[in-house]
Amino acid sequence: MIQNARVLPSPELPPVERATVLIGDGRILVVEPDARIPPNAQVIPGEGRVVTAGFWNAHVHFTEAKWRAPARRAAVVLDAHLHDMFTSRGFTTVVDLGSDPRVTLTLRRRIDSGQVLGPSIYTAGTGIYPPKGIPYYLRESLPFWYRPFLPQPSTARAARWVVRRNLARGADLVKLFTGSYVARGTVRTMPEPIARSAVESAHAAGRLAFSHPSNLEGTRVALHSGVDVLAHPPDATQGIDASVLGAMVDHRMVMIPTLKMFADTVSPDASYLEPIYDVVRRFRSLGGELLFGTDVGYMTDHTTEDEFLALSRCGLEGVEVLRMLTTGPAGRFGVGGSVGTVVPGARANLTVLDADPREHPLAFTRVRATIRDGRVLHLRP
Ligand SMILES: [Zn+2]
Structure with a gap:
């Protein structure tokens, strides 16, 4: 339990001051000022601290070499990697947007069984690429024999089959490269009938479809095929005008900045980043919804400070960023009924911060403790 903290139950609810958060059986039991503390409870002191729902990182990958052969790795080694990448940064749930499914599914199994300490994981399994559309950065980093594992369906029927196979193997969602950087500055677009067939197959199974758009054409294919989430904004921004953005908002499409x-990986130049x-x-000003995600794993630097600062530079308030991290995803x-809020009955997924993120964006990075399903995954003494 956490004693005497300021609790932000959700972005919409008022804070509860001097609150005690009681946890039992992996659930939140009580969130009240001055609640009675049961004997023998493990107490995390909350004076001066702020408790939020556990954070989501809605764009990650398990593609770095350290994740290879996760069935054979010692639990403490995996614990340390997961701590560095996720739990020390407040993440209790992550969304893998394309990795070797054998890696992610094994990790998830070991985490869910309690053997390894880590976040809850949703996964896309393998990404789905346009015909002859493997991104250049994957071609450069993966061995040649791995390429057949990167599906590039060339018909609507083949796309349906790839989605069904991914879901049957344990994937939870679909990730499409509607616009794929086949070379620096060159985007290959996924033909619309292929994208539409993949998205329809995902929706028929009750799953979300994510897309990597890259440019206007890739964004249009995502829009016309019914994609739910853009894993990135298009970074080639020519033609991304109010009508395109308005159509995205009308379709309730969300975006991960x-x-x-x-x-870090393309260019720090303002002329590239500002657009x-x-x-x-x-x-956002048209009413579009954003989710928090960093693409960590593709990016080898795991720190989150720069993402929070950049969101603040886009004019996002702390409460909005909290929504991107919790109730939004x-x-x-x-x-939403069981995670994303700090209320009795919800899963005990909590992030304890040393400062109030409504007052400074970097407060989101000052993580004192991370708790998932009542288990302490990170505690800075
Ligand atoms: Zn990614």
Whole structure:
């Protein structure tokens, strides 16, 4: 339990001051000022601290070499990697948008069984690419024999089959490269009938479809095929005008900004970044919904400071960023009743911060403790 903290139950609810959060059987039992503390309870002191629902990172990958052969790795080694990448940064749920499914599914099994300490994982399994559409950065980093594992369906029927196979193997969602950077500055677009067939197959199974759009054409294919979430804003922003952004909002499409990734892996130049920031600003001002995600795993730097600063530079308030980290993704994944809020009955997924994120964006990075299903995954003494 956590004693004497300021609790932000959700972005919409007022804070509860001097609150005690009682946890039992992996659930939140009580959130009340001065609640009675049961004997023998493990107490995390909350004076000066702020408790929020556990954070989601809606764009991650398990593609780095350290994740290979996760069945054979010692639990403490995996614990340390997961701590560094996720739980020390407050994440209790992550969404893998394309990795070797053998890796992600094994990790997930070991986490869910309690053997390994980590976040809850949703996964896309393998990404789905346009014909002859493997991104250049994957071609450069993966061995040649791995390419057949990257599906590039060339017909609507083949796309349906790939989606069904991914879901049957344990994937929870679909990730399409509607616009794929086959070379620096060159985007290959997924033919619309293929994208539509993949998205329809995902929706028929009650799953979300994510897409990597890259440019205007990739964004249009995502829009016309019914994609739910853009895993990035298009970074080639020519033609991304009010009518395109308005159509995205009308379709209730959401966007994951991943702003630090663009600065770190493409270019830190303002001439490249500013138009992307502007897409995020305009989308938001039209009423578009954003989710928090960093593309960590593709990006080897695991820190989150720069992402929070960039969101703040886009004009996002702390409460909005909290929504992107908690109730926003939980709602989209249809689990808003059990995660994303700090209320009695919800799963005990909690992030304890040393400062109030409504007052400073970097407070989101000052993570004192991370708790998932009542289990303490991170505690800074
Ligand atoms: Zn990614």
